[in-house]
Amino acid sequence: MLLQAKEVTHFFGGLCAVDNFNLDLEQHELIGIIGPNGAGKTTIFNLITGVYKATRGSIRIGGIELVGKTPNQITALGIARTFQNIRLFRDLTVLDNVRIANYSQVKYNPIEAMFHSGRYDEEEKRIANHAMDLLAVFKLQDYADEASKNLPYGLQRRLEIARALATHPKILLLDEPAAGMNPNEISQLMEFIGWIRKEFDLTVILIEHQMRLVMGICERITVLDFGATLAEGLPKEIQNNPKVMEAYLGEGGDL
């Protein structure tokens, strides 16, 4: 098992945002987390990546406990994410955005950095090349020297995924990657997610509102409502689950 969450519970003040969340993630899986607004989906990502510290419960990757670790330590252990509302380093270039994500891979110390030693030169060349190669994979190489805020929306989303992959993750957490996309773009995104998953040997957790995307590519789905897990199972099972329909559409609804 790659990632395991056990009885994870989180409170904001007196409000229970995530209640008793469990997850077993096998390598190479692609699972989806869905639920109405405010169900606690993004909170779960924040708990896994260490932005919040879980009030109770345990999250483990390959036997290592993540609760209590800082976000940068967790990222270095192989978990990367994107954000619901794009959070690029807006004033920095596309190349710098990707290079920054290489932070933990750089092998020179601060003293070598201050005096620009030989190892600094070597490493900087390696990182610049690696970052450019990655940008080329995402067809962003021509924008390398552009400030990231100047990119069109679709490319910003793509850059965010490229930046996440620069941290060399085993698990990629995608937070509403299809937000603001039209049906045509969503089809492209579905292909794209399938492709990076193979190309980068990834395990993916996806938060999404777009049912077409979730039902189309996820192998398993977890449904949240008010922080509690409402249902778990294959896309087919979820589609026909009366509790899920009720949460989404009210009583007597049909997905």
Add this chain to the structure above:
Amino acid sequence: MNRLRMIWEKIVTNRKLLPVLLVVGLLLSFAIPKFGLLNQYVVLIIIYVGINIILSTSLNLINGYMGEFSVGHAGFMAVGAYISAILTTKIIPESLAPWLFPLVVIAGGIGAALIGLLVAVPSFKTRGDYLAIVTLAFLMIVKSVIENIEAIGGPRGIPGITRLTTLPWTFIWVVIAVWVIRNFVYSNYGRGVLSIREDEIASDLMSVNSRQVKMLAFVISSFFAGVAGVLFAHVLQFISPRVFDIIKSTDILIMVYLGGIGSIAGSILGAVIFTVLLEVLRPLGMWRMVLMPLVLVLLMIYRPRGIMGLREFRWFIPGYDLFASKIWRKKKEVKDAAAS
């Protein structure tokens, strides 16, 4: 006009000119006092310009590159100044002082850097306005601690410091400060500093160790503030707690925001303009204290990020950082050609 522009373009894109200028500068810094090329007053102003360049470049690391707001820079200066003044007036014999001066400067810098490490710790938890209050508190603590230690003169300060800050030493320390800070900025850690300014949470989630980065930035910044403090003490020849008050910090802030945040060239420009303008406007008397703030207000309205805000003079950017994408493209072309 067009011709002038072309000449200017040639100068800024010619990267080999920088080492030449440095050598010329160093030679001049020796020649000017030796042959009395400039009068004492002008030499003094140049030394102050140099000290201010060190101060604004080092503060820019925190306030510009990292996007924090520190008002404690005068405090680090005070630490460096007092450590060095105690060393040269009380411990080191006068005959040896000129020879040991470089070590004194380093000692002052290290003292300030250690204090900087302490100030970095609260920056892990707070940022923005709150960190500004923390640095303000730090400045007040430094001032009152010095005022209350009789052994170092208390509120009366330390008089009779030998004038050891010479033009060549100032020049050398300016070059070291600018070079080290520029190197740091264009490294993995420097990119970490930038990412903290842009979005601290995203930066942490992209594996940047923000604590390490903040500590490094504060240590380097306060080290050079300490260095500037030493140079300042040994040109003013008298220091007291009153010299290192909030007004001194504000002066450095003005230089940083005038020249431009997140820019080495901006820091240098800001320090030069501020220092020279204050001298040029001296005949206006009290009115210059009205004019200077007015200039600032206009600047903030028309150029809120300063003259060079977030832009850099090409000389200061390391070669393959500037050309990283071009070098990669060339290599790829060669590779593609070989493949076909």
